[in-house]
């Protein structure tokens with residue numbers, strides 16, 4: 001990224017996005033106090049949300065839902081329609097941000113080729129989730145007490161039995177844990193109203209409709225790794241790998257990821273052992289090798305469904321070289337319509353020749369904030385390394401403003417140039433001190449022993 | 458530190474849970490602040506197949522300790538807590554930090570100086586009040602069951618809301 005890119009990215013303003021986010025905030029405030037108790041102002045926010053869809057195909061359904069809810073009839077189908085409206089607004093903000101990003105950095109993006117979501121099939125598991133989410137919305141975050149939080153646990157637990165519902169299970173589990181941690185919610189300050197409304201709406205959409213991934217294709221070619229990011233909450237960890245896929249059809253930006261269940265006490269570099277079943281993928285990440293893929297499934301949103309059987313490690317390829325040379329030529333995928341949300345934006349970029357300010361890189365006088373709070377303790381990349389770096393591979397993200405999430409840096413340490421990647425420890429920490437400490441207090445081994453002894457009695 | 462509203466309120470990735478500090482799990486594999494109690498599971502020092510379910514109630518600071526089969530712990534009496542309850546408190550302080558545990562249990566700690574688990578322990582004067590071990594024990598088993606889940610290769614857009622937290626710079 002050059003200074004002109006950063007300037008174009010940070011300087012773009014969209015009146016439409018500001019307006020959409022105001023409507024979102026208005027609706028989110030109704031979830032804070034509960035849809036059962038709408039005062040005039042909050043009822044107005046629900047009506048305004050519906051008003052934004054007056055001229056769209058969603059319009060009639062959302063208007064009807066708003067009328068019902070403001071009249072005090074908070075039924076599940078009305079909540080689904082309102083969650084859909086909020087999702088569509090944030091989808092529009094997403095599209096606006098992506099258009100800004102593509103124009104600013106000159107990224108080429110393929111048009112969405114998949115299908116849109118369709119109504120879900122009748123499913124008892126999902127109706128349990130919807131019912132729980134509806135109760136949360138009626139009570140409002142301020143009115144949610146521990147019985148109501150735990151009321152969803154059975155539905156969530158049942159979801160885990162279905163592999164294709166794992167995303168929803170993980171989402172609702174994460175929301176429930178935060179509601180518990182925030183208690184008593186009647187006095188929690190400040191309350192993360194947009195975040196919880198995001199999770200609520202996403203949960204509602206996932207339990208009301210199947211977000212069709214579109215027609216998958218089988219791809220063969222070479223996957224060049226750009227970097228690895230780690231995602232986690234108390235009971236899940238996921239390694240998400242960003243890369244460039246080279247096939248006969250050209251170069252594309254893709255992601256792939258692997259996830260495992262965990263406990264809140266498995267933290268830092270301990271998490272890698274939970275992903276030990278993916279030595280081909282994580283080995284290539286740790287050892288900086290390309291991956292040769294044969295017939296692997298690629299979804300139209302740009303996600304490779306990882307399969308160890310369909311991949312082999314290839315020759316050594318430096319991710320910095322990939323970022324420097326391939327990133328400009330790779331075509332980015334479009335997100336599936338139901339998945340469009342600003343939080344989902346994670347565009348790989350390469351930076352060099354920048355200066356440093358507190359929590360930011362400075363490129364030709366333009367400050368790009370760097371998310372130092374997203375350097376996981378599981379990896380070797382530290383804030384100090386980022387602060388002394390000269391090159392960086394990272395993800396452009398947006399949460400109220402644009403920022404960079406570093407995945408790897410090239411830095412000068414004691415006059416020597418070192419490359420440090422979050423994924424360096426993907427096969428276990430390479431720092432002998434960390435590895436030794438890990439072996440001495442192996443949380444995963446202790447808990448597996450306990451599980452072996454107590455779970456199957 | 459209190460996060461700033463409204464930036465916090467309008468953030469999709471606002472952090473709600475404080476980071477959990479790593480601790481050794483051999484002695485106390487499970488600790489939680491839930492149901493109005495600090496509660497958890499303590500491994501028996503002598504019998505690897507036995508665990509104790511220990512708890513301290515918020516507010517009253519009444520404590521309880523029994524085996525997972527609901528047999529009362531001989532060490533916990535009306536005169537004081539047993540080593541299991543003490544270990545539970547110590548490990549909870551490692552995992553969550555002293556002040557969050559004190560706040561949850563509604564224990565007043567001196568503002569000055571650097572109080573530790575010992576001061577927390579001393580400020581509590583509840584009595585033995587046995588609670589059912591089964592609920593906490595089944596929560597522990599549920600907790601362990603996450604390690605038995607099959608790994609997943611599905612894309613999970615949802616996890617964009619849950620970036621791994623680092624040490625705050």
Ligand SMILES: [Zn+2]
Nearest residue numbers: 522530539541
């Ligand atoms: Zn005891």
